[in-house]
Amino acid sequence: MQRYFVNSNQINYPYCIIKGSDYHHITKVMRMKLLDKVYISDNVNSYIAEIDNIDSETVSLRIVEHLEECSELPISVTIAHGLVRREKMEETIDYLTELGCDKYIPVMLKRSIVKMDESKLDKKLDRLNKIAKEAAEQSHRQKVLIVENIINIDELIKLKDEYDLLFVASPYASCEDNFKKYIDNNTKKILVLIGPEGGIDDKEIDKLVSNGFKLLTLGKRILRTQVAPLYVMSAISYLKEY
Amino acid sequence: MQRYFVNSNQINYPYCIIKGSDYHHITKVMRMKLLDKVYISDNVNSYIAEIDNIDSETVSLRIVEHLEECSELPISVTIAHGLVRREKMEETIDYLTELGCDKYIPVMLKRSIVKMDESKLDKKLDRLNKIAKEAAEQSHRQKVLIVENIINIDELIKLKDEYDLLFVASPYASCEDNFKKYIDNNTKKILVLIGPEGGIDDKEIDKLVSNGFKLLTLGKRILRTQVAPLYVMSAISYLKEY
16 A cells, blocks of 8 residues: 655644645556555554545545554664765665654765765755655655755764764774664654765764764774665664664 | 775785776776785784786785774674665665675565566575675775675565674664664674565564564655665764764
8 A cells, every 4th residue: 555745734634735836646557546544654653544535636535544554663773874876875765764764864965076066956855755655655664765955074063962873884993893882761852974986084983072072883894875874774783663 | 996896715915906896997098017005804803905916817005004903883784675676776775884784685575566586586686795795885885795695575584694683674663662762782783675566475573573573663764765774874973982
């Protein structure tokens, strides 16, 4: 059954109104008819709803069941990622959604080789958030991963009070610098910074550590920048869900 | 420093002879000169060696240091993977190498939508093993992941005595069906089967379970066939390396 994410203002219980690209998807791509059922989620609650009416611009759904789902991780994880090329970023966002990540923040670091055309930034961000929404629908998440605008290292450090723990993945980390050492039952929200292709500059590491970031190891092998975020999410899942 | 995998018969201590594509890589791509250093590994030992001589077909290396490395997982993991398209398989092999996997076996299952042209199989397997070798060199593994030829479910079941534990990733698994329940300090070698895009057929699951495969959960979210193997390797690393 197809899942659609809606804003809570689209729901007027027991009805939910869908327009725009999801309208197009329901009527033209999926070719659904009256009484066909879908999942809907508003990032907090999930429902089963059936199609009550279709006109030229809107689908009206009637909620028939409130779902008690929980496919979310017990810890909210933000991945801050040294800026990488568009295709890698899109793939990473897609996979991270599936693995339960809540937020993705691209960070401009010294060794990021990608240049950013600021005039195209808004359009790019729209596209990335659309990828995240579609990935969330496909993997039956209850929340959509949020893609934030690109920030620099000082702006990243300013976010520190929002998190219980901050990590920076680093080859300098010892085998003791792992999640098990730091994460406990009071940990609700963490951020993990992963470097771009060329890694993170030593001075940047120093700056992060002196601002409360903890070095983090990701196993004994050298992981590429697109694999490291997937390792982080899988490790958190295994640590906290079992 | 560049790493090259060699067969043990290329090593006549303290010398190592390199020909063919690695010769080309050393002399033409890397443009190395006398006394330049490289890592060499024969799947068991790793060394630092320096270039002792270059002629028109061979590079002769002299071993200068025997390395005490260990970037290998404490458990040998084989991923058996429902047959997927070539590009996905290549990406999966690339990422699995980086994450410490030892063997990749493509398995023809009922819901595999990919057809195989058997006449091209040998060539394809050569290419996949080449990808694995290059990925191992890049990620400084001591072993190269081995890609096996495609087998069917009955051939897979026949392999069972080679492994301490066999798993099949399944949405039917309960949250208790996880590695922590089964893997202990005596576990040296495991195999995990992951379905193709359409998942594994119920009858196939029954057959596997009645032949000793254990159901395995991979977190509470639905993972695509190319993400599930990465989750498996990351989870094993987190479980056994920390």
